Amino acid sequence: MGAKTVYRCVKIVMKMGLKVDLVLINANELVTLRGSSTKPKTGKDMDNLEVIKNGAFAVSNGRIATVGTTEEVLKRLEGEYEIIDAKDKLVTPGLIDPHVHLIFAGTREVELEKMAVKGVAYLEIKSQGGGMPLTLKKTAETSTKDQMKITTKILDRMLIHGTTTIEAKSGYEMTYEGEIRQLEIIKALNEHHPMDLISTFCAQGIPPDHESRVDELTDDIVDRWIPEIAQRKLAEYADVFCEKGYFNVEQTRRILEAGRKHNLKLRNHCDWLVHSGGAKLVAELGGVVSADHLIFTPIEEVEALKDQGTVIIFLPTSPFCYVGKYADARGIIDRGLPVALATDVSAANLCESMQMMMTLAVLRMKMTAAEALVAATINAAHSIDRENEIGSLEVGKKADFVIFDAPNHRFFAYNYGVNLAEKVYKQGKLVAERGRRI
Numbered sequence: 001m002g003a004k005t006v007y008r009c010v011k012i013v014m015k016m017g018l019k020v021d022l023v024l025i026n027a028n029e030l031v032t033l034r035g036s037s038t039k040p041k042t043g044k045d046m047d048n049l050e051v052i053k054n055g056a057f058a059v060s061n062g063r064i065a066t067v068g069t070t071e072e073v074l075k076r077l078e079g080e081y082e083i084i085d086a087k088d089k090l091v092t093p094g095l096i097d098p099h100v101h102l103i104f105a106g107t108r109e110v111e112l113e114k115m116a117v118k119g120v121a122y123l124e125i126k127s128q129g130g131g132m133p134l135t136l137k138k139t140a141e142t143s144t145k146d147q148m149k150i151t152t153k154i155l156d157r158m159l160i161h162g163t164t165t166i167e168a169k170s171g172y173e174m175t176y177e178g179e180i181r182q183l184e185i186i187k188a189l190n191e192h193h194p195m196d197l198i199s200t201f202c203a204q205g206i207p208p209d210h211e212s213r214v215d216e217l218t219d220d221i222v223d224r225w226i227p228e229i230a231q232r233k234l235a236e237y238a239d240v241f242c243e244k245g246y247f248n249v250e251q252t253r254r255i256l257e258a259g260r261k262h263n264l265k266l267r268n269h270c271d272w273l274v275h276s277g278g279a280k281l282v283a284e285l286g287g288v289v290s291a292d293h294l295i296f297t298p299i300e301e302v303e304a305l306k307d308q309g310t311v312i313i314f315l316p317t318s319p320f321c322y323v324g325k326y327a328d329a330r331g332i333i334d335r336g337l338p339v340a341l342a343t344d345v346s347a348a349n350l351c352e353s354m355q356m357m358m359t360l361a362v363l364r365m366k367m368t369a370a371e372a373l374v375a376a377t378i379n380a381a382h383s384i385d386r387e388n389e390i391g392s393l394e395v396g397k398k399a400d401f402v403i404f405d406a407p408n409h410r411f412f413a414y415n416y417g418v419n420l421a422e423k424v425y426k427q428g429k430l431v432a433e434r435g436r437r438i
Helices: 043-047 070-075 109-118 122-127 132-140 144-160 176-192 214-231 249-261 278-285 299-303 317-323 329-334 354-363 369-375 378-382 409-413
Strands: 022-031 051-060 063-069 082-085 090-093 095-101 163-169 196-203 237-242 265-270 290-293 311-314 339-341 401-404 421-426 429-433
Touching (some): 043 369, 095 290, 095 378, 144 176, 144 421, 163 176, 278 299
Parallel strands (some): 022 090, 163 196
Antiparallel strands (some): 421 429
């Protein structure tokens, strides 16, 4: 009997490469910030940017498909794709601005000079008919068509500086019809502008005819404005200007509780001009997504926010321009609280550049360059509940990214006062290049 012949079946597995639309390669520093989508970065972890040298990533249908070194990423791909060479460049996630007073008309540069040079207090200017009441008047007098033009110009300047998502507040009309109009403008801009706008109803200015009747205004906001805004889904958040001369703590509490009742998420202005008690209220309410400013907040009230999930948002512009005192960034970070940065774009003073916020954070607030970039990206994403979509360059997230004409992330505090953003991409599409919106 002859030898038995054995036939062995061999299964051959063909590894197919990824098919993608575009690939970025050769980044000198690719700041990925990977691994921080579950919770914000805090403490010493804020210095960890998860940088890849000679970094690369690929994009498919507007989302990140793979990330690694240039050699690793190219090995994973097949087919044809566009290549972006970022040799000698810094590449980061799109910058996120989580505190913007977007809709207003008229400017107040004369007042700013009085505050910055002559030391005239903001509340004194307000008492003389200037400040926010002046903006309420000018904004109400501006047509929707003209307001769209004014606001689009602001958004374009933010975009060319690398900002791809913002939180956009109403608050500069403070009538029922006016606030509805402002939120409708934000909704329309979100549909037509490359940037993503996260909408917030902000109870902010006090109309002159309500200066002595703020409780009545609060009643109207609680009983009529918020239910209508929520029913029409015009805002995701409710916010209150809890400051001396504006809404007091009890009025703020009522507005925020009404927002929560109608399924709006909460954020709050706290202790910008003086110690108003806003941060303490945020701690009492619990579950507030952000507490903003905290310039005059006692450290024990800041510590009460720890482990609540509230992100503290620093706004370096008003201290830089006229307040003079910055929030205690170093003390707050060292105590392990999550922080973010924002421009505070408003009628009071205009700076549309998150690059400048990072500069001020380092040079005036004693944050490290890495902490500042974390605060302008992934932590800012957490402060608007978008941490699973943006803020880092990870597989599955939106391909929002910026190529900076800079070798590394420390350059923002070194080469400042200019726009370092060379190219800005939104969901894998080029939307701005060398200071011009595409």
